[in-house]
Amino acid sequence: MSVRIAVLASGRGSNLQAILDAIAHGQLQADVVGVFSDRVDAAALQRVPAPRRWAASPRDFADRVAFDTALGDALAACTPDWIICAGYMRILGAAFVARFEGRLVNIHPSLLPLYKGLNTHARALEAGDAEHGASVHFVVPELDAGTVLAQARVPILPGDSPESLAQRVLAVEHPLLLASLALLASGRITEQGGQVQLDGHPLFSPLALDSAGTLQR
Template sequence: MTQRIVVLISGSGSNLQTLIDHSQKGDLHGNIVGVISNKADAFGLVRAQNASIPSLVLDHKTFASREDFDLALIEHIDSFKPDLVVLAGFMRILSAEFVRRYQGHLMNIHPSLLPRYKGLNTHQRALDAGDAEHGCSVHFVTEELDGGPIIIQAKTPILMEDDSASLQARVHTLEHKIYPLAVSWFCSGRLRVTDDGVMLDDNCLPSSGFELKA
């Protein structure tokens, strides 16, 4: 059975577009059945409209608390009956209740080689630290911010001439490779998370996840 995917966004939706492209080619093993944004001006909503994917805006500023927003978000997500919820640049810290609701069925992509550089400004932080390499990680979401079990990572060397913008551009390219791969693994039944860790084809992945080789 084809898996149903809901994508949450806040901005331009480049990772959403990559997932749409792979879904249309048939290699995602899932269909994006809904897109939800907390910002009305998110360009990702245009991407969803262009792909004839139902979308809606749920403005967090109209809610009295994070918990109230998340309860409303849960209601809208559940209306799509998803098998997987994908965070694609969704700039909200989610409540514990929300995370527990979709435990094991909630994915995020983060622009660093976790557990390094949780949070924001990851590219500049990697440069400031003098790191030799940088990259991105797809992980299952838990109540710990950017701290859930890692599924897959991809790396890029940091070059002498790099600044934050050039490094970000290369990391984006890597994101567009590993996110569809992780989603396709999940939707094809190859990927799951257990008490022992992340399982791919019934093999337990290392704590740093699967490394995509360039």
């Protein structure tokens, strides 16, 4: 049976499209059962049929808890096995994270624990780092602080701008996310109490994406 994936997105949905393409080409045994957004005009929503879209503005709710409850109820209704935050720009509340604990995964454009939050490419350049990249991690209430499952690295080149660096990181984000999803969908990766296990054995450092798009210890 195909794994049921729900995607949270706030923007254009390039990672979502990578997932949809991989499914269409038989590279990922999964179904995207819903796309959910905090922006009603998010381009990501247009990548799936209307019955699989849910969007609402947080400003239309009394508070964060009310919005998170509505989002959580909509998610629960499509019974996902995994919930993927792919360019979702709103912080998820503690009650929401607890409701879906162990099934929430995020892709973040930095080599966590470096550069949690926004503007990661500019911050890496300002720090004079030699490399940058992306991380797939489990979601916890603290921003970008969950256990990292896998990472992909890119060199920072002379003359790089935040924009040029962002493009190279995006190019590795897609294969990183797909390789991670393949492991999650197969049941080879589990997480409990902050400890990630691969094939039943503790994973003490993130898996690394190689040039062939394969995750290695």
